[in-house]
Amino acid sequence: MQKHLEGIRVIDLTAWLAGPFVSLNLAAMGAEVIKIERPKAGDPCRWNPPFAGPQGVSHARKTDEDTSLLYLKRNRGKKGISLNLQSEWGKEIFRQLVKKGDVVIENFAPGTMDRLGFDYPRLKAINSRIIYCSIAGYGQNGPYRDRAAFDLTIQGMSGIMGVTGFPDGPPTRCGAWIGDMIPALYGVCGILAALASREKTGQGERIDISMQDSCFSLIMDEALDLHLSLGIPMRTGNRNPRLAPWNVYAAADGYLAICVASNEQWIAFLEAIGREDLKEDSRFKNQEGRFKHSDEVEIVVKEWLKGLTQEGALRTLRAKKVPCDAVPEIPEVLEDPQLKARGMMPELLHPQSGPTGLKTAGFPVHFSERPGGYSSPAPSIGQHNQEVYGGILGISDAEMEKMEGEGVI
Incomplete structure (x- = not known):
C-alpha cells in the first residue's frame, strides 16, 4: 500500500469546481477516481480559456x-471515462460501476439524480456499502434548494462578502474560489468519516453538503450578532475587530502584516x-x-x-519575536x-x-509514511474506457464498439 486511500474506488459525476475539488483531494490520497463525462461534450470546464495543448498555451483553442x-x-x-447517463444502457453500466465502487460524488442540481433513477435509496439497494456525497448550492432541502449557485x-x-472589504466600501468577494473549495473540503471530511465508520458498521452513508452552510460556518467564529448589537462594523478591512495592532501596513517598498494578540x-x-514610553499608557494596557x-x-x-x-521593518520586529510577515504580490508568491x-x-x-x-499547486498534506500527490495528468474524454469497461466491468471489445456506435460511450 503506497497511499492511504488505495483500494477505494470513487465514481465521480461532478463538473466545474466544487465536486472535482473533492475527488482531486481523494485522488491525491490514493483513491481510484473514475471521472464520468458526457461522450464528446465532457465536463463544461474543459472549454473555459485559457487552454494548453501541443502548440502551447493560448486563450483560443488551436487543436x-x-x-x-x-x-x-x-x-x-x-x-476518465465517457458515459451517456440519459440512455438505458448507460444507466445499466453506471449501476455496474456502483456495485464495484465505494463512493459516488455528484454536484448536479437537486433532484437530477432522482430523475435519473440514481437517488441514494436505489444506489444503496445496489451496494449497501456505497457512500453517496452530494454538493449543491443550498443542499438537498430548504426554501433555496432549487436555486442555481456559483462561487460568487x-x-x-453565506455572509462571506458581508464581512469582507472595508467599512466604507461594498461587500467584497474573497479572491480565492472559497465558495466552491470550502464546501469541497467539507465533502472530503464527510467522505473520510463515512469510510472510517463503514469499517465498523459495514454500512454506507448519505452526505449532503450545502455550499451556503459550509461558507456560513466560516464567518461565525466571530460573535457577529454581538458585534451588530455593539455597532461594530461587519467589514473591517484587514483589521481585527478585537485586537490592535492587527493590520496590513505600507512600508516604503511594500506591505507587511503585523499581528499583536x-x-x-x-x-x-x-x-x-x-516606544517604551507607551508601556504604562493606560489606553493600551490590555487588549x-x-x-x-x-x-x-x-x-x-x-x-x-x-x-x-x-x-528593515520585518527584521526589527522579528528580533523581538513580534508576529509579522511580508505581504507579497503574486509574482513574488510564485517564486517563494x-x-x-x-x-x-x-x-x-x-x-x-x-x-x-x-x-x-501541489498536494498540501504531507504524510510521513504514505505520501500523497497526483500520479497522472487530468484525463482526456474517455481515455480510460478500455481499462474501466474492459478491465473492471469485463465488457468485451465488440460490446464497447457497439456502445460507442450507439452513443453510450
Whole structure:
C-alpha cells in the first residue's frame, strides 16, 4: 500500500469546481477516481480559456487536444471515462460501476439524480456499502434548494462578502474560489468519516453538503450578532475587530502584516519600535484598551514605518519575536522559496503533450509514511474506457464498439 486511500474506488459525476475539488483531494490520497463525462461534450470546464495543448498555451483553442488549464488542474490523478447517463444502457453500466465502487460524488442540481433513477435509496439497494456525497448550492432541502449557485452567489448568500472589504466600501468577494473549495473540503471530511465508520458498521452513508452552510460556518467564529448589537462594523478591512495592532501596513517598498494578540506581544512591539514610553499608557494596557483606542494604535504603527523598508521593518520586529510577515504580490508568491521547498509548485501536465511550462499547486498534506500527490495528468474524454469497461466491468471489445456506435460511450 503506497497511499492511504488505495483500494477505494470513487465514481465521480461532478463538473466545474466544487465536486472535482473533492475527488482531486481523494485522488491525491490514493483513491481510484473514475471521472464520468458526457461522450464528446465532457465536463463544461474543459472549454473555459485559457487552454494548453501541443502548440502551447493560448486563450483560443488551436487543436482538438487543447484543454482548459482549469480542467487540467482540477482533475489530476483521475481516470476518465465517457458515459451517456440519459440512455438505458448507460444507466445499466453506471449501476455496474456502483456495485464495484465505494463512493459516488455528484454536484448536479437537486433532484437530477432522482430523475435519473440514481437517488441514494436505489444506489444503496445496489451496494449497501456505497457512500453517496452530494454538493449543491443550498443542499438537498430548504426554501433555496432549487436555486442555481456559483462561487460568487454563495460568497454573497453565506455572509462571506458581508464581512469582507472595508467599512466604507461594498461587500467584497474573497479572491480565492472559497465558495466552491470550502464546501469541497467539507465533502472530503464527510467522505473520510463515512469510510472510517463503514469499517465498523459495514454500512454506507448519505452526505449532503450545502455550499451556503459550509461558507456560513466560516464567518461565525466571530460573535457577529454581538458585534451588530455593539455597532461594530461587519467589514473591517484587514483589521481585527478585537485586537490592535492587527493590520496590513505600507512600508516604503511594500506591505507587511503585523499581528499583536497578547499583552506580552504588545510590550515586545513597543520595545522593537522604540516606544517604551507607551508601556504604562493606560489606553493600551490590555487588549480591550487597545481595541477601544485602535485608531491611536494605528497612528503609532504608521509613524514608526515612515521611511522604513519592508525588510528593515520585518527584521526589527522579528528580533523581538513580534508576529509579522511580508505581504507579497503574486509574482513574488510564485517564486517563494518556502513553497518551492515543500513541493508546492509542480509543473502542470497535459495528457497528450506533457509539460505546459505553467505551475500548479501541489498536494498540501504531507504524510510521513504514505505520501500523497497526483500520479497522472487530468484525463482526456474517455481515455480510460478500455481499462474501466474492459478491465473492471469485463465488457468485451465488440460490446464497447457497439456502445460507442450507439452513443453510450
